Amino acid sequence: MTLHWTAQARDGAARAGTLHTAHGEVETPVFMPVGTAGTVKAMTADAVRSTGARMVLGNTYHLMLRPTAERIARLGGLHRFMDWHGPILTDSGGYQVMSLNELRKLDEDGVTFRSHVDGSKHRLTPERSIEIQHLLGADVTMCFDECTPFPATEEVAAASMRLSMRWAARSRAAFQPREGHGLFGIVQGSVFPALRAESVAALTAIGFEGYAVGGLAVGEGQEAMFACLDTTMPLMPADRPRYLMGVGTPADIVGAVARGIDMFDCVIPTRSGRTARAYTSRGTLNLRNARHADDGSALDPDCSCVTCTRHSRAYLNHLFKAEEMLGPMLLTWHNVHYYQMLTRRLRGAILAGRFAGEAAALAAAWAEDAP
């Protein structure tokens, strides 16, 4: 059987379920830490596992350039390379080639671009993206799509979405179905409800193991993002996993789970961990702030991670001031742990039929330690 999702409970539009993959089962809602270049930055694989994370994301764009997909395949695949034995979702490279690479040329067939590593010329097409993700050994493969600029006129957004839909059909044709593996389509259409509806219809006509919502969290704001989900989610197949790409803050995640999203990835917990920004059950903190210098208390008294059970805010403040690597290491660890705790709490609330109350309680607690 290919990769699939089974429902366990619904509470309003929020869903709890299980994703069945070649590398094990994953309870949803799930947050996937981002392992861009074959490592969740500043964490060992053991540390990632210790947070409760069961699935991570890898980036096609970064890995195809260095160390290359062929090299990873020769070395036994991405799971073995990075010592990650749970499922891995890989993106298609479409987003990064647009957002990180200025020397690109788009045509109907694909994109040509130069490597940011060594300036060498590369080409990504739907077929090549699927091949790379296959070489990496992805459990979830993403369709190759165009990243629609934001803001975009409805005309530009429509043309971009329709190109992505043609590429989605080519991605489907190129993908080799395998036990426990699956291909996800990506809904595009910017903030235009009619385009999003057209995109869902195009994708469901092709048929995918899961459906992602792309092109959000690109500057449109939380309200517009939620409005887009409000109109789009009811159109998406109820029996398939739904993945909101690149989202988001804890509040974004709660709001998206409320609207029926099952899967998330985002660099916020890892990137923030490197820049002294903490996400906790009491809100967000900047650990460089001098007010923490003499604070012997735990970063988050409700957290059971190594950072919160072994160290003080004062120690974290010291590490960041002294520019010690252990600062980013410990804070990334905490932030990823916090995101896992958050999705686990949301899941528990859905199973217990008290999602709305839990969402309100979380939001109230976040206000406590606001800077």
Added chain:
Amino acid sequence: MTLHWTAQARDGAARAGTLHTAHGEVETPVFMPVGTAGTVKAMTADAVRSTGARMVLGNTYHLMLRPTAERIARLGGLHRFMDWHGPILTDSGGYQVMSLNELRKLDEDGVTFRSHVDGSKHRLTPERSIEIQHLLGADVTMCFDECTPFPATEEVAAASMRLSMRWAARSRAAFQPREGHGLFGIVQGSVFPALRAESVAALTAIGFEGYAVGGLAVGEGQEAMFACLDTTMPLMPADRPRYLMGVGTPADIVGAVARGIDMFDCVIPTRSGRTARAYTSRGTLNLRNARHADDGSALDPDCSCVTCTRHSRAYLNHLFKAEEMLGPMLLTWHNVHYYQMLTRRLRGAILAGRFAGEAAALAAAWAEDAP
């Protein structure tokens, strides 16, 4: 009882024993990873423990400037601050104030200098250094001494050594004896045997819980260092622990253990870990070297650390090329583990009465993977 050392076996001049401290027992020979600013760089305390390390070093100079000894004392001491529950040895600040600080002024009473952190003015005297180490909560406190420049004329070396001996007496007077805590004297005298002998005599007349050899590994070379140990070690009290400060490479350690040294500290395993240099049972390697890019084998097939059991040389090569923090993290972990494995092997050989054979076997193996 104050901190003390008990002998278990001798093999030639090499010794195996146990150091009894307020924070537990430590088997010797022991290598202490360096935790300069309250962290063994790029390692969690758990990772340090997992290598078998039982004792670490903290730096008075760095900690007095940031976050300050008084702050650490308010927060419960250095053990708690850095989550290290085994013994800690602190240096006196004497070496760093000379080697890292160019804005210093030495007089008979002590040293005045400016902070490299914020330019503020500070003063270290024997009494203040002992007070700081007390505030940090050191198990082993080091006498405040002058770091004799190298090379130095015999006249300069003699004057510097004699100042350090006067400071040693003042350090002894300032130190408050406590259960399981101890003060170590530091033998100085550069490469001049007569001065080293005079220094040992001066220190033993005062009386210390342990004796360190200072002022070596400063550019004199391994041969001169071993020659100095050859003449100095026989003069040092046989019933006290002997600590060779700031040493060294694996070969330095083997040679020093052969001459009767029990304790070591050095930044080599940690600093090298951050610059892609690996110390292994087969020799040293630079992991940035392209020859590792497709090498799926373990860094050190004889090592049981997380780096060697979970990852390939190809992965480490990738991490360093991609400038991922996990490269320094994993390689520091391995190097510290290797140093622990090395001292454990030396200890086992001493206990078994086959030290010379073990030393020869180690040296032969190091030649295997030489670049």
